[in-house]
Amino acid sequence: MTADNNTTVRGQAALLDIANLDTDQIMPKQFLRGIDKSGLAPGLLYDLRFDGTGQPRPDFVLNQPAFAGTDVLLAGSNYGCGSSREHAVWGMQQYGFKAVVASSFGEIFYSNAMNNRLLLAMVSEPDAQAFMQEARTTTGPLTMEIDVEQRQVRTAGNSAPFTISERHRRMFLDGLDVIGASLTYQDQINAFAERHWAAQPWVKDVARLTRDRLGA
Amino acid sequence: MTMTIPTTLYQKLVASHTVAVLDEQNVLLFCDLHLMNEYTSPQAFAGLHEAGRGVPVPGQNVAVVSHIIPTHPVRWRTIQDPPSALQARNLKANCDRHGIPLFDTNDPLQGIEHVIAPEHGMVRPGMVIICGDSHTTTYGALGALGFGIGTSEVEHVLATQTLVYRLAKDMRIRVDGTLPTGTTAKDLILMVISRIGAQGARGYVVEFCGSAISALSVEARFTLCNMAVEAGARGALIAPDATAIDYVLAKAPDIAGDMRAQALAHWATLRSDDGAAFAVEHVFDASAVAPFVTWGTSPDQAMAINATVPRPEDITDAVQRSSAEQALRYTALTGGQPLAGVPVQHVFIGSCTNARIEDLREVDRIVGSRHVANGVRAMVVPGSGAVKAQAEAEGIAARLVAAGFEWRQPGCSMCLAMNDDVLAPGQRCASTTNRNFEGRQGRGAITHLMSPAMAAAAAITGCITDVRTLEVTA
Numbered sequence: 001m002t003a004d005n006n007t008t009v010r011g012q013a014a015l016l017d018i019a020n021l022d023t024d025q026i027m028p029k030q031f032l033r034g035i036d037k038s039g040l041a042p043g044l045l046y047d048l049r050f051d052g053t054g055q056p057r058p059d060f061v062l063n064q065p066a067f068a069g070t071d072v073l074l075a076g077s078n079y080g081c082g083s084s085r086e087h088a089v090w091g092m093q094q095y096g097f098k099a100v101v102a103s104s105f106g107e108i109f110y111s112n113a114m115n116n117r118l119l120l121a122m123v124s125e126p127d128a129q130a131f132m133q134e135a136r137t138t139t140g141p142l143t144m145e146i147d148v149e150q151r152q153v154r155t156a157g158n159s160a161p162f163t164i165s166e167r168h169r170r171m172f173l174d175g176l177d178v179i180g181a182s183l184t185y186q187d188q189i190n191a192f193a194e195r196h197w198a199a200q201p202w203v204k205d206v207a208r209l210t211r212d213r214l215g216a
Numbered sequence: 217m218t219m220t221i222p223t224t225l226y227q228k229l230v231a232s233h234t235v236a237v238l239d240e241q242n243v244l245l246f247c248d249l250h251l252m253n254e255y256t257s258p259q260a261f262a263g264l265h266e267a268g269r270g271v272p273v274p275g276q277n278v279a280v281v282s283h284i285i286p287t288h289p290v291r292w293r294t295i296q297d298p299p300s301a302l303q304a305r306n307l308k309a310n311c312d313r314h315g316i317p318l319f320d321t322n323d324p325l326q327g328i329e330h331v332i333a334p335e336h337g338m339v340r341p342g343m344v345i346i347c348g349d350s351h352t353t354t355y356g357a358l359g360a361l362g363f364g365i366g367t368s369e370v371e372h373v374l375a376t377q378t379l380v381y382r383l384a385k386d387m388r389i390r391v392d393g394t395l396p397t398g399t400t401a402k403d404l405i406l407m408v409i410s411r412i413g414a415q416g417a418r419g420y421v422v423e424f425c426g427s428a429i430s431a432l433s434v435e436a437r438f439t440l441c442n443m444a445v446e447a448g449a450r451g452a453l454i455a456p457d458a459t460a461i462d463y464v465l466a467k468a469p470d471i472a473g474d475m476r477a478q479a480l481a482h483w484a485t486l487r488s489d490d491g492a493a494f495a496v497e498h499v500f501d502a503s504a505v506a507p508f509v510t511w512g513t514s515p516d517q518a519m520a521i522n523a524t525v526p527r528p529e530d531i532t533d534a535v536q537r538s539s540a541e542q543a544l545r546y547t548a549l550t551g552g553q554p555l556a557g558v559p560v561q562h563v564f565i566g567s568c569t570n571a572r573i574e575d576l577r578e579v580d581r582i583v584g585s586r587h588v589a590n591g592v593r594a595m596v597v598p599g600s601g602a603v604k605a606q607a608e609a610e611g612i613a614a615r616l617v618a619a620g621f622e623w624r625q626p627g628c629s630m631c632l633a634m635n636d637d638v639l640a641p642g643q644r645c646a647s648t649t650n651r652n653f654e655g656r657q658g659r660g661a662i663t664h665l666m667s668p669a670m671a672a673a674a675a676i677t678g679c680i681t682d683v684r685t686l687e688v689t690a
Contacts, residue, residue, distance in 0.1 A: 032255050052659065084256065108350055
């Protein structure tokens with residue numbers, strides 16, 4: 001992976017042509033027991049990478065020596081659907097992934113990735129198929145270039161635009177502190193809350209009032 | 217005279233919670249209630265502490281130990297797994313530090329997040345409710361906009377009581393007609409997902425409407441909205457009617473007097489205007505619903521019990537064909553075969569989809585005086601301490617135990633198998649849960665999603681069975 005002026009990600013891509021690959025498979029349950037974000041790389045795609053005895057499956061793409069330096073995933077549609085677990089994103093990054101190219105992504109996974117600067121390049125379904133076909137006919141990993149400035153994915157044989165909102169593009173390029181930015185609205189949040197609770201007093205402190213009513 | 221553009225319920229809920237418009241696609245959204253669990257919140261608290269930030273509105277947040285908790289039928293629960301025990305201790309420490317209400321491991325009211333929040337009146341029409349759990353869509357059943365968020369967003373909500381929210385598109389799913397005997401909201405939502413696909417509602421908030429939806433109980437509506445996320449939906453809504461409002465008022469005694477009148481007036485406005493535009497509309501006929509069961513490894517790979525498993529060679533779409541081939545390899549089924557008669561080794565009745573009192577009553581009704589089949593392990597994990605106590609008071613627990621079911625403590629349990637309720641490789645499970653993903657209930661284990669009635673039928677017969685073929689008295 002190299003970055004040109006921090007606006008282009010160039011990497012070695014592996015093809016994982018599975019539609020609806022859910023976050024349970026990306027990061028299985030047994031790796032969700034921590035209270036910090038560390039130690040997730042071994043769990044990435046665990047059941048696909050390892051057999052029932054914990055041995056690497058030699059036929060799985062990421063286990064092949066030529067793919068040892070993979071840092072881009074070319075994935076099937078609706079990648080990252082299912083559970084909200086952000087561990088799926090953290091695990092991909094800890095394994096070494098910088099970007100995922102697919103025709104669509106699970107909605108919560110998408111937000112989680114953007115919040116961690118894991119680049120998701122959403123291309124059209126025909127373009128995704130073209131990249132996949134190219135990956136299948138390429139020996140070893142497919143070199144992919146994701147130009148965030150131009151919103152373009154390029155390979156030796158294909159070039160296609162990808163969708164990313166301006167906000168998410170800036171978050172990737174600039175590393176925005178989202179909470180810090182939202183806290184600049186603190187006065188507006190406070191004023192909103194006062195108006196909101198005056199108009200709908202039954203939504204204020206509901207959790208606290210309920211817990212008190214039920215007894216601690 | 218002023219002309220107003222008709223708006224959808226979803227648009228009204230967003231507008232009434234928008235603190236600031238950030239750009240064309242994003243708003244700063246005020247959140248009325250934030251639920252947390254022990255495994256998606258620790259890193260959020262850690263980030264908060266690292267940045268030196270606090271929780272300005274602790275009373276709008278609530279936490280519960282739900283995912284990692286063991287469900288063995290013991291009075292005092294001890295979490296044996298050290299990392300899981302640390303997660304529970306850590307959650308309590310974080311809640312104590314910030315004054316956040318908690319339902320801890322041995323709280324008699326502990327349970328699954330999406331069961332305890334509405335059953336104690338915390339979910340109210342018109343609210344925005346978020347949680348680090350994808351099944352937060354459940355709350356749309358009461359006209360609240362609920363959706364799942366990631367841990368970075370959990371931290372954001374803790375620090376600001378708001379969320380940077382990407383706007384969704386509007387979809388309406390109308391279901392008219394009457395659900396036939398032997399079918400439930402679970403069968404309806406499995407049918408809908410199988411028709412529109414696992415990403416059929418991706419990017420949309422779905423509003424359910426129609427006579428079949430109006431006829432559903434609130435608990436059935438929870439089941440429906442809960443699983444909308446399995447079609448990729450970013451939220452699910454049902455406009456609050458008398459059924460929903462009666463439920464809320466019965467659970468929320470603090471809404472009384474003048475406030476009650478004020479609330480009723482506000483809730484009456486929580487509906488899509490006539491003529492409001494939906495980007496996509498689907499229409500289904502409830503009378504065409506049959507008991508549905510999944511055959512594959514994605515919730516949209518589902519079929520009516522009287523149909524046959526699809527043959528991959530008949531599927532024209534290449535991606536779907538390859539998914540079906542892989543799914544059938546995993547589930548050890550063959551295209552063209554019926555599901556009825558396929559033996560199961562395990563039956564699981566539980567989860568935020570189907571572990572409420574009505575679900576357990578239905579299981580009890582189907583089982584009657586029969587017994588769990590030889591060689592089948594059947595577990596009932598009530599959704600909460602309150603559900604469990606209610607079922608015990610009604611005699612359901614005693615009858616199910618006599619019938620050979622295990623009667624467990626509440627929790628998420630084998631829905632995602634994060635605790636010690638894990639299936640062995642190759643075991644086939646009739647499950648009332650929401651996800652049949654590969655490995656979800658245990659590596660190599662096979663999950664068939666179905667209704668509580670169908671799971672009860674499988675428990676009795678030892679194989680996947682059309683509940684309509686069983687004799688049921690009462």
